Amino acid sequence: MKRALNIITSISATMILACIVGAQNNPPTWSPSIDYKAGDTVNYLGITFQCTINETTTRYNPHQPSGWSIYYVPSGNVPIPVGPGTACPHLINAWNYIKSARLAAGATITLELQHGFNDSFSSSFSLDHPFGSQISITGDNSGQIASFTSQSPGFTLDSGHSFGGLGGLSIQGPTTGSGGTPAILVSQRSFLKGLSNVSFSNFDVGISADSSQIDNVSEISIKQFVTGGVASNGNGARINIVAPIKVDGADTVSGTPPQYAFLALNGGAIDCPKCIGNDCYYCFDAEETGTIHCQNSSSTSPATTLYGANYWASDKGFIYAVSSSSTGSQSGYACRYDSCIDATSCSAVGYKTYGYFPYYTSTIMAFGSSGYPFNGQDSSVWQ
Secondary structure (H helix, E strand, O other), X not given: OHHHHHHHHHHHHHHHHHHHHHXXXXXXXXXXXXXXXXXXXXXXXXXXXXXXXXXXXXXXXXXXXXXXEEEEEOOOXXXXXXXXXXXXXXXXXXXHHHOOOEEOOOOEEEXXXXXXXXXXXXXXXXXXXXXXXXXXXXXXXXXXXXXXXXXXOOEEEOOOOEEOEEEEEEEEOOOOOOOOOEEEEEEOOOEEOOEEEXXXXXXXXXXXXXXXXXXXXXXXXXXXXXXXXXXXXXOOOEEEEOOOOEEEHHHOOOOOOOOEEEEEEOOOEEEOOOOEEEOOOEEEXXXXXXXXXXXXOEEEEOOOOOXXXXXXXXXXXXXXXXXXXXXXXXXXXXXXXXXXXXOOOXXXXXXXXXXXXXXXXXXXXXXXXXXXXXXXXXXXXXX
């Protein structure tokens, strides 16, 4: 009986799928002489569109988002221009146009931000979409601007969603600050597949992955931030920076050092080889089992007590800083509470107190490194 029920269920699912495929692949061809009702689907230039209003006299073709939305893309890429002089002058117009779209394997949609694009948002803009991994938003770095005016994150991705890529624009927060929020927030087991050629300003944090992943990060500028630049928080969280970026605390307007340039917390991880973190209390900061791979990186801070350490690990944190350099700060490389820093072939100059400072059962590996080490109680520096 159970086997028979499974067979019936399988047959039913197959029949439903066949009906859906038939509806997607075989709708009638759009005609300018037919009155369409909301919900009707048509084929136009190989794409299935759905009517969103009852059409009687306007008779827009389906490339006019005022009366239609994309329903099914069988193959190829669908470019949608966004900005002045286009059918989608604002990003929300384009998003509504594709929000119900289904895409076959290999099909993609690209929202192309045009020259002169300058959108303002009073709240966060969610990138959640059932087929988001096949969708991207791209500008050409000719001054495209997305401005967020409220105390909220900028672009968000959550609830297990994926998104193909975001790049080629400037993302700006309110000049009064963002109230503790990031410009890009990826959370709840989501995945942002690409982030490149983007500048951030006036947010508390630049990029944040909370129990989620951000891949292929490159050519990022983070300015006028308050707390930190790049943060990866939670088990499974990971940020992969494939081209070096610089996070400089001197770009803030608060007059005090930001907390961090790069932060891995609660099991989060950051891959950021050859990156630069300057003028933060902790430039490369791994805490509570967080991990940072920042080999061949560099960090420069004033040699004062306002700055803790250029490379800092705490509470079983780990930093792989092989062949990196530290200039200034209170300490160059410091760790505590069962943490470890691999500072092999590193240098520490201009610090206020110690070049290498492990304490509370922690370890710094400093084989072939230069700078004065300090051997703290119950800790060790390996040379």
